[in-house]
Amino acid sequence: MTNGGHASEELLAGYVAGTVEVADAWSVEAHLGGCAPCRSALSAQVDASRLARNRSAMLVRVALPGDRRVRRLLGRCGIPDYLLDLLAATPSLRVSWLLSVVSVLAVVTGEAAAVRYGWLHGRGLPWNPAALVPLLLVGPLLVLAGVAAAFLPTVDPASRLAVAAPFSGVRLLLVRTVAALTAALVPVVGAAFVVRGPGWQPAALLLPSLALCAFALAAATLVDGRAAAVSAGALWALPALLLAANHVPLAMVQPNAQLACAAVLIASAVVLYLRRDRFEWGWTR
Amino acid sequence: MDKMTMNVSTTAVHIDGLSRRYGATRALDAVDLALDRGITGLLGPNGAGKTTLLSILATVNEPDAGRVSVLGLDPKDAAERLEIRRRLGYLPQELGYHRHFTVAAFLDYVAILKEITDRRRRAGEIARVLAAIGLEDRARTRIRALSGGMRQRLGIAQALLGQPELLILDEPTAGLDPVQRLRFRELLSDLPGDPVIVLSTHQADDIAAICPTVVVLLQGRVQFAGTPSELAATASGHVWAANERGPGAHLSWRSSDGRWRHVGGQPPAGADVVPPTVEDSYLLLSHAAGA
Amino acid sequence: MRPAATEADDAALLRAVARGDETALAALYDRHAGWLTVRMTRRCALPDLVDHAVQDTFLALWREAGAYRGGGDVAAYIWGIGVRRLIDVIRREKRASRRWPAAEPQVVTSAEDQVLVGIEHGRLGQALADLSPELRGAIEATVLDGLTCAEAAVLLGVAEGTVKSRCHRARVALRAALADQAWGTS
Numbered sequence: 001m002t003n004g005g006h007a008s009e010e011l012l013a014g015y016v017a018g019t020v021e022v023a024d025a026w027s028v029e030a031h032l033g034g035c036a037p038c039r040s041a042l043s044a045q046v047d048a049s050r051l052a053r054n055r056s057a058m059l060v061r062v063a064l065p066g067d068r069r070v071r072r073l074l075g076r077c078g079i080p081d082y083l084l085d086l087l088a089a090t091p092s093l094r095v096s097w098l099l100s101v102v103s104v105l106a107v108v109t110g111e112a113a114a115v116r117y118g119w120l121h122g123r124g125l126p127w128n129p130a131a132l133v134p135l136l137l138v139g140p141l142l143v144l145a146g147v148a149a150a151f152l153p154t155v156d157p158a159s160r161l162a163v164a165a166p167f168s169g170v171r172l173l174l175v176r177t178v179a180a181l182t183a184a185l186v187p188v189v190g191a192a193f194v195v196r197g198p199g200w201q202p203a204a205l206l207l208p209s210l211a212l213c214a215f216a217l218a219a220a221t222l223v224d225g226r227a228a229a230v231s232a233g234a235l236w237a238l239p240a241l242l243l244a245a246n247h248v249p250l251a252m253v254q255p256n257a258q259l260a261c262a263a264v265l266i267a268s269a270v271v272l273y274l275r276r277d278r279f280e281w282g283w284t285r
Numbered sequence: 286m287d288k289m290t291m292n293v294s295t296t297a298v299h300i301d302g303l304s305r306r307y308g309a310t311r312a313l314d315a316v317d318l319a320l321d322r323g324i325t326g327l328l329g330p331n332g333a334g335k336t337t338l339l340s341i342l343a344t345v346n347e348p349d350a351g352r353v354s355v356l357g358l359d360p361k362d363a364a365e366r367l368e369i370r371r372r373l374g375y376l377p378q379e380l381g382y383h384r385h386f387t388v389a390a391f392l393d394y395v396a397i398l399k400e401i402t403d404r405r406r407r408a409g410e411i412a413r414v415l416a417a418i419g420l421e422d423r424a425r426t427r428i429r430a431l432s433g434g435m436r437q438r439l440g441i442a443q444a445l446l447g448q449p450e451l452l453i454l455d456e457p458t459a460g461l462d463p464v465q466r467l468r469f470r471e472l473l474s475d476l477p478g479d480p481v482i483v484l485s486t487h488q489a490d491d492i493a494a495i496c497p498t499v500v501v502l503l504q505g506r507v508q509f510a511g512t513p514s515e516l517a518a519t520a521s522g523h524v525w526a527a528n529e530r531g532p533g534a535h536l537s538w539r540s541s542d543g544r545w546r547h548v549g550g551q552p553p554a555g556a557d558v559v560p561p562t563v564e565d566s567y568l569l570l571s572h573a574a575g576a
Numbered sequence: 577m578r579p580a581a582t583e584a585d586d587a588a589l590l591r592a593v594a595r596g597d598e599t600a601l602a603a604l605y606d607r608h609a610g611w612l613t614v615r616m617t618r619r620c621a622l623p624d625l626v627d628h629a630v631q632d633t634f635l636a637l638w639r640e641a642g643a644y645r646g647g648g649d650v651a652a653y654i655w656g657i658g659v660r661r662l663i664d665v666i667r668r669e670k671r672a673s674r675r676w677p678a679a680e681p682q683v684v685t686s687a688e689d690q691v692l693v694g695i696e697h698g699r700l701g702q703a704l705a706d707l708s709p710e711l712r713g714a715i716e717a718t719v720l721d722g723l724t725c726a727e728a729a730v731l732l733g734v735a736e737g738t739v740k741s742r743c744h745r746a747r748v749a750l751r752a753a754l755a756d757q758a759w760g761t762s
Binding site for chain 2: 161172
Binding site for chain 2: 627628631
């Protein structure tokens with residue numbers, strides 16, 4: 001190379017254009033590694049607007065939150081990137097929300113566990129199903145709350161934007177609901193397993209939770225979103241309290257009740273499917 | 286009721302007999318409009334039906350009666366509605382934000398809703414709109430830390446994502462100071478493609494400065510459609526300046542030069558007729574409509 | 577105008593980036609994105625993909641700036657990240673659209689091997705130029721850029737086995753050519 005140990009203008013220009021000899025190009029690259037002025041000279045030959053565009057786009061990506069481990073895991077399961085990015089806007093998937101769910105559960109199951117494992121009153125007490133009432137009451141309601149937060153427009157401040165956007169309202173709802181369901185069901189069913197006991201299956205909370213959420217969504221196609229969520233909550237809370245008052249709390253999770261929940265689930269799913277267009281219009285009627 | 290007669294081939298938005306009511310209130314009453322490419326301003330007080338009209342154009346609301354054609358597409362048909370939404374940029378009135386979001390994250394969210402699935406394309410678009418509204422340095426700022434004017438600009442930015450063919454902006458200048466309003470005007474005139482822009486405002490000077498076409502909406506009805514100078518001309522001969530106030534005028538106020546300005550009705554004695562502004566005509570029309 | 581930069585500055589910038597300084601990242605971009613873009617373009621003809629790879633490179637720098645241990649060239653470090661980002665981009669593009677982003681036939685990769693750089697252009701240059709483009713590409717990707725056979729396969733658009741056999745044939749041809757030249761028989 002000439003020019004006092006630096007690459008000449010023509011050489012650099014030829015390198016950029018791809019017209020130099022193989023060995024010369026190779027030498028240019030080797031030289032660039034250690035020579036900052038030549039790197040600057042080379043950069044000057046690149047289209048400035050292209051560099052500027054990439055620069056601002058790169059800085060935007062730097063400004064966006066990076067991928068957390070959970071996201072990367074889900075991403076490898078084949079879920080498309082943009083769906084994961086979308087879920088970031090769901091309040092019931094935020095750490096703060098999940099923490100509150102977990103703390104409520106902790107209180108409720110703590111009490112039941114204390115009775116179950118005899119921590120409070122000494123060992124050897126008979127199993128008292130009444131201790132389970134708080135968990136039975138609260139568990140499915142927590143799941144319902146998570147799902148309600150996923151779709152109620154009062155919780156999504158930019159809901160009108162979502163309506164006016166081409167992304168399918170139904171799809172958005174589905175994505176959020178499934179995510180919220182999973183995020184809520186895991187701790188609730190997990191908590192139920194902590195207080196296993198005779199006469200009830202912890203997994204029995206699964207069906208009521210699903211039924212409640214389906215009912216709320218289906219009702220939301222008919223009435224106001226908030227009313228739908230509240231009525232779904234009442235649908236569970238009232239019978240649970242009634243049965244607890246009559247000293248048969250576990251009736252809520254016995255096979256008969258499970259069948260009733262399954263029926264509600266199926267009926268709601270049908271209504272939801274038939275009226276799904278409602279979600280494309282949003283809540284502004 | 287004025288109706289703009291336009292060459293159908295240039296008409297981008299066609300509204301026929303549009304009506305919408307909320308309970309007992311008629312928000313829109315048999316509105317006929319034809320809008321062209323370029324900027325159209327909707328002028329009217331709060332409650333005049335501007336927001337309802339804009340939300341119907343943005344496919345967020347359905348009319349009770351009448352036909353709407355947006356960019357040649359019918360919002361009643363699901364597939365065409367989707368196509369409208371693909372070409373739409375919408376700034377609703379009082380847009381709510383996820384306050385814990387950063388500016389960049391919020392724009393990312395909206396961009397995904399606009400079906401820009403590729404991350405890099407999204408980043409490029411976000412960079413572009415941030416530069417357009419002058420918030421490039423704020424990409425990492427949380428929305429709750431933004432001032433009102435910045436939040437408004439962010440709202441405009443999200444509407445610009447995806448280079449929409451139809452831009453619906455509900456009160457975009459609310460909360461902007463005069464310098465920002467000037468930038469906003471420049472921004473609108475520099476938009477790529479030749480989009481149809483419909484914006485609403487209750488400030489007459491915005492209209493005069495930004496919009497080559499004005500529609501005055503009062504109590505759900507179109508009271509005027511035309512250029513700002515035509516609008517101003519409707520008050521010709523009905524605007525006076527005097528040194529004192531008079532009881533006969535419909536509206537009077539003290540203007541910045543110390544004299545009293547009178548619009549409509551009878552002027553006080555010794556008043557001079559002055560050229561009307563857009564605001565004068567708007568006030569006159571409002572008074573006539575009983576608003 | 578970009579001011580003349582020194583190595584020490586670059587290392588300092590990288591340390592600043594590791595501390596979360598965005599302006600340092602922007603400064604690094606201003607210094608290095610230009611040559612990075614050109615160098616990548618010589619390996620991948622599609623400007624979109626090169627743009628993506630450049631962005632990804634600086635993004636990776638931002639996220640992993642702490643990994644730079646301070647030894648050697650910052651520029652070489654950046655290229656090491658960059659070429660692998662480019663391969664990632666090409667791989668994903670190939671998977672997504674079945675479109676093969678053809679690499680330039682005149683692929684020239686950097687000289688990691690200082691010995692080779694030191695040889696006069698005359699003999700080696702001639703021997704290289706006499707190689708067929710495919711063999712040249714294979715040698716340069718694997719020997720000079722330090723890519724694995726799998727990575728080189730993505731870059732060149734062939735199967736891994738093909739890369740291995742081409743490398744072998746290239747080495748044989750080079751040895752023969754250099755030997756011929758030494759004996760003055762070519």
